Structures are given as structure tokens and as C-alpha cells.
Amino acid sequence: MAKIICLANQKGGVGKTTTAINLAASFAALEYKTLLVDTDPQANSTSGVGLEPDEEKANIYDLILDDELSVHEVIEHTPFPNLDIIPSARDLAGAEIEMVGMENRERLMRPVLEQVRDDYDFIILDCSPSLGLLTVNSLVAADVVIIPVQCEYYALEGLGNLINTISIVQRGLNPKLQIEGILLTMYDKRLRLANLVVEDVRKHFKQLAFGTVIHRNIKLSEAPSFRMPVLAFDATCKGAINYMNLAREILDKNHLP
Amino acid sequence: MAKIICLANQKGGVGKTTTAINLAASFAALEYKTLLVDTDPQANSTSGVGLEPDEEKANIYDLILDDELSVHEVIEHTPFPNLDIIPSARDLAGAEIEMVGMENRERLMRPVLEQVRDDYDFIILDCSPSLGLLTVNSLVAADVVIIPVQCEYYALEGLGNLINTISIVQRGLNPKLQIEGILLTMYDKRLRLANLVVEDVRKHFKQLAFGTVIHRNIKLSEAPSFRMPVLAFDATCKGAINYMNLAREILDKNHLP
Ligand SMILES: Nc1ncnc2c1ncn2[C@@H]1O[C@H](COP(=O)(O)OP(=O)(O)OP(=O)(O)O)[C@@H](O)[C@H]1O
Numbered sequence: 001m002a003k004i005i006c007l008a009n010q011k012g013g014v015g016k017t018t019t020a021i022n023l024a025a026s027f028a029a030l031e032y033k034t035l036l037v038d039t040d041p042q043a044n045s046t047s048g049v050g051l052e053p054d055e056e057k058a059n060i061y062d063l064i065l066d067d068e069l070s071v072h073e074v075i076e077h078t079p080f081p082n083l084d085i086i087p088s089a090r091d092l093a094g095a096e097i098e099m100v101g102m103e104n105r106e107r108l109m110r111p112v113l114e115q116v117r118d119d120y121d122f123i124i125l126d127c128s129p130s131l132g133l134l135t136v137n138s139l140v141a142a143d144v145v146i147i148p149v150q151c152e153y154y155a156l157e158g159l160g161n162l163i164n165t166i167s168i169v170q171r172g173l174n175p176k177l178q179i180e181g182i183l184l185t186m187y188d189k190r191l192r193l194a195n196l197v198v199e200d201v202r203k204h205f206k207q208l209a210f211g212t213v214i215h216r217n218i219k220l221s222e223a224p225s226f227r228m229p230v231l232a233f234d235a236t237c238k239g240a241i242n243y244m245n246l247a248r249e250i251l252d253k254n255h256l257p
Numbered sequence: 258m259a260k261i262i263c264l265a266n267q268k269g270g271v272g273k274t275t276t277a278i279n280l281a282a283s284f285a286a287l288e289y290k291t292l293l294v295d296t297d298p299q300a301n302s303t304s305g306v307g308l309e310p311d312e313e314k315a316n317i318y319d320l321i322l323d324d325e326l327s328v329h330e331v332i333e334h335t336p337f338p339n340l341d342i343i344p345s346a347r348d349l350a351g352a353e354i355e356m357v358g359m360e361n362r363e364r365l366m367r368p369v370l371e372q373v374r375d376d377y378d379f380i381i382l383d384c385s386p387s388l389g390l391l392t393v394n395s396l397v398a399a400d401v402v403i404i405p406v407q408c409e410y411y412a413l414e415g416l417g418n419l420i421n422t423i424s425i426v427q428r429g430l431n432p433k434l435q436i437e438g439i440l441l442t443m444y445d446k447r448l449r450l451a452n453l454v455v456e457d458v459r460k461h462f463k464q465l466a467f468g469t470v471i472h473r474n475i476k477l478s479e480a481p482s483f484r485m486p487v488l489a490f491d492a493t494c495k496g497a498i499n500y501m502n503l504a505r506e507i508l509d510k511n512h513l514p
């Protein structure tokens with residue numbers, strides 16, 4: 001039965017997509033069957049693993065809307081072994097306005113993912129930079145949430161607000177939701193500000209912060225232009241090593257081999 | 258009569274807030290009366306100019322909802338001469354769901370800003386990383402839009418999509434909306450990827466791209482932790498000079514002294 005991990009943070013550009021793609025690729029390389037779900041209309045996760053966003057194809061929103069549509073018809077294989085994806089496309093942008101009027105509007109994604117929970121070891125949800133209905137649906141469908149936090153002042157400022165939102169979801173819509181960890185990203189050890197942010201997060205959130213820190217590494221931002229995870233682009237670079245370490249840290253924490 | 262400039266890009270973390278604050282502060286330093294409007298529930302523009310986001314205070318959403326409330330009651334002075342702000346707070350996050358059912362839901366912000374257009378030379382709107390109702394309202398209320406584009410692959414990928422959305426607004430809700438320019442941000446001349454993005458944008462969008470490029474500069478990301486624009490933090494740093502050059506480029510383009 002798959003563990004469903006949601007990547008969420010309403011602050012933009014903190015590394016949600018980069019973490020979703022490269023954590024998924026690391027699990028896949030360790031031979032865990034992994035499904036990536038792109039719930040962001042920007043479709044960065046979709047293009048980052050080599051697929052072309054296509055509005056003709058069904059996406060997570062079509063699955064929510066149409067009970068007849070089987071999730072197996074929407075899942076696509078990526079060029080990377082053990083890594084599948086439910087792709088996104090631009091038309092997903094209109095979904096939230098339509099979902100507002102639906103019954104059970106926060107719990108629409110969960111039954112879709114339940115259909116394939118037994119086919120995968122991990123299901124990873126990439127979210128857009130907002131706390132709208134698609135992100136709330138992802139938090140309700142998830143077992144755990146990983147919060148990427150850029151080593152910058154604004155990212156730190158918004159963290160308390162996000163933790164509040166998660167506890168609201170925990171109290172009502174998804175009592176079993178846990179925070180898997182806070183992941184520090186784009187860390188540059190030469191910068192005083194970055195070191196202050198790491199110190200602050202470790203002081204306030206203690207064990208909640210992952211031991212693994214993702215360093216700023218140009219290969220991580222070049223890999224998407226070659227439409228592949230960094231592991232396939234340059235397996236020896238710091239970014240690839242950081243994400244592989246993160247995968248191992250999560251596996252250890254969950255007592256998986 | 259104020260020129261209303263909107264900062265928009267659904268891609269997160271590209272420099273919308275950094276541009277809104279530092280362009281506004283540059284205009285203010287050149288003695289143009291400037292109003293900053295924070296339409297993002299993250300309230301980064303609000304804290305970045307020295308105010309504490311406060312849910313007890315009215316924000317742009319309260320002005321949209323309540324015809325009796327005068328915009329003059331909501332505008333606050335910042336510690337910086339010639340720079341006022343309509344602040345934001347966390348509760349703005351619920352606004353979009355409520356606006357969906359309203360009549361004229363895309364044109365609610367425009368009449369609010371019309372009330373103060375004659376009190377300022379520039380009104381600058383900072384938007385959240387989405388194309389939801391608050392961002393659409395900002396595009397409809399604006400005369401021009403500035404599109405910040407980070408010198409990264411994903412930021413480039415989303416640009417075509419944003420230009421599409423803007424032309425939809427131009428054809429229907431706001432025919433006079435113009436693109437003031439595409440602003441390249443976080444440029445690091447040592448990175449091949451950054452140079453590729455600059456080349457690509459200049460090739461495809463020609464005159465639409467500003468001559469001024471904002472370089473990656475640590476002072477720009479440190480200034481918000483001191484709750485001030487970079488001009489007040491370190492007026493001689495590259496970031497401050499870049500934003501002052503941008504202000505002058507816009508003034509020249511609009512034949513203003
Ligand atoms: N550790 C890193 N080192 C260098 N660049 C990085 C790193 N992590 C992410 N990036 C780059 O920074 C930018 C922002 O990252 P990313 O797109 O993953 O963030 P996001 O949170 O998914 O953004 P959004 O809020 O728009 O969805 C991207 O261009 C990405 O390539």
C-alpha cells in the first residue's frame with residue numbers, strides 16, 4: 001500500500017516541483033514503484049519528467065469530475081523505470097472555480113488515489129503555490145506532507161501560516177495527516193541569511209526538520225531544460241546526492257529497506 | 258492621474274514582490290507619490306515596507322466587499338516618504354472563494370482604485386502566484402502589467418501561457434491593458450542557463466523586454482528581514498541601482514521627468 005506524500009507551500013518558488021520530481025526519481029532508482037501526481041496547472045512536474053503537457057489528455061481534474069474514467073487510463077509511464085505520472089495541463093487552471101460549488105469539494109481527490117494505492121510504494125503530489133481547493137484536496141488525500149522551505153526570509157515568514165493551515169486540515173478533513181518533515185532548500189553555506197534560516201528552523205521545529213539539506217546546485221535548475229530528473233542528468237552532482245540522501249532518510253524513518 | 262502597474266506571473270518566486278516594493282520605493286525616492294497595493298494573502302509586500310500584517314485591519318478585499326468603507330481609511334503611510342500602502346493579511350486567502358459567486362466578479366477592484374487615482378502618480382499592485390480572481394481583478398484594474406521572469410527554465414516555460422492569459426483579458430475585460438515590459442530577474446552572468454534565458458527572451462519578445470536586468474544580489478533578499486526596501490537598506494548595492502535604473506527606464510518610456 002502506497003504512502004501518499006504531498007509537497008505543499010503557498011510561498012512560490014521554494015522547490016516543491018524540484019523536490020517532487022527528484023524525490024520520486026530517487027525512490028524509483030531504489031526500485032520503489034512511484035507515481036507522481038501533478039496537480040499544478042503550470043505542469044512543471046509533467047515536463048520535468050519528459051512528458052509534453054497536453055490539454056487533450058485527461059488529468060487529475062477529469063478524474064475528479066468523471067466517475068466513469070478509470071485512473072489507469074490517465075496514468076502514463078515516464079522514460080524512467082518505476083516512475084509513472086498523472087500529468088497536468090493548462091486547463092487545470094479552471095478547475096478550482098468549478099470545484100467551489102461541488103459537494104464534498106475538499107475530498108474529491110482521495111477516492112481517485114485510493115484506486116491505485118496498491119499498485120505503488122509511493123505516490124507524490126506536487127502542488128501549486130496556493131492554498132486553494134486543489135492543494136486542500138491534496139492535503140486531504142495525503143498521509144504525510146513535506147514542506148520545502150527556501151533559505152530566504154520570506155519563506156521563513158510564511159512557514160507559521162502554513163503549519164496553521166495544516167493543523168486545521170488535521171483537526172477536520174484529514175485527522176491522520178502528519179508532517180513528514182520541513183526540507184530546507186537552495187542552501188548556500190556562504191550566505192549569512194541562509195545560515196540564519198537553517199538555524200531558526202532547527203531551533204523552532206527541532207526534529208520536524210529533515211537532517212538532509214538541499215544545497216543550491218546549478219544542475220538542479222538545468223535538468224528541467226533537458227526534461228529529466230537530476231539523477232538522470234548528472235548522478236554525481238551535489239543535487240542528486242542530496243535528493244538520494246533525502247529518499248534514504250525517509251526510508252529509514254519509515255523502517256523500509 | 259496615477260498610472261496603475263500590475264506585477265503578475267503565476268510562476269512562484271520570480272521576483273513579483275521584490276520588484277513591487279523596490280520599484281515603488283524608487284519612484285517614491287524620485288518624489289513621485291506612490292501607492293503599493295498588496296493583493297497577496299502572504300502579505301510579503303506589507304511586511305517588506307515595514308508594516309505588520311494585521312487581520313483586524315481592513316484590506317483590499319474589505320474595500321471590494323463594502324461600498325461604505327472609504328479607501329482613505331484603509332491606506333497607510335509607510336516609514337518611507339511618498340510611499341503609501343493598502344496592506345494585506347492572511348484572511349485575504351478566503352476572498353477568492355467568496356468572490357466566485359459575485360456579480361461582476363472580475364471588475365470589483367477597479368472602482369476602488371479609481372477613488373484614489375488622482376492622489377498618486379503610480380499605483381503598484383503586487384499579486385500572488387496564481388491566475389485566480391484577485392490576480393484577474395488586478396489585471397482588469399491596471400493600465401499596464403510588468404512580468405518578472407526569473408532567469409530559470411521553468412519561468413521561461415510558463416511565459417507563453419501568461420501572455421495568452423493577458424491577451425484574453427485585453428480582448429474582453431480590459432482592452433486598454435498593455436504589457437509595460439518583461440523584466441529579467443535574479444540574473445547571474447556566470448551561469449550558462451541564465452544567459453540562455455536572457456537571449457531567448459530578447460529574441461522572442463524583442464522590445465517588450467526591459468533593457469534593465471535585475472542581477473542576483475544578496476542585499477535584495479536581506480532587505481525584507483530588516484523590513485525595508487533595498488534603497489533604504491543599502492542604496493549603493495547592485496540591487497538598488499538596478500531597480501533605480503528600471504524606474505528611470507519606465508519614466509523615460511512614459512516621457513516623465
Ligand atoms: N537546490 C536548488 N538549486 C538550484 N536551483 C534550484 C534548486 N531547487 C530549485 N531550483 C530552481 O529554482 C526554481 C524554483 O524551484 P521550483 O520550481 O521547484 O519551486 P516550486 O516551489 O515548485 O515553484 P512554484 O511555487 O512556482 O510551483 C526552479 O527554476 C528550479 O529549477
Ligand SMILES: Nc1ncnc2c1ncn2[C@@H]1O[C@H](COP(=O)(O)OP(=O)(O)OP(=O)(O)O)[C@@H](O)[C@H]1O
Binds near residue numbers: 010
Ligand atoms: N534579484 C534578486 N537577487 C537575490 N534574491 C532575490 C532577488 N529577487 C528576489 N529575491 C529573493 O528571492 C525570493 C523570491 O522573490 P519574491 O518573493 O520577490 O518573488 P515572488 O514572485 O513575489 O514570490 P511569490 O510567487 O511567492 O509571490 C525572495 O526570498 C527574494 O528575497
Ligand SMILES: [Mg+2]
Binds near residue numbers: 016017040044128
Ligand atoms: Mg512548482
Ligand SMILES: [Mg+2]
Binds near residue numbers: 275301
Ligand atoms: Mg510575492
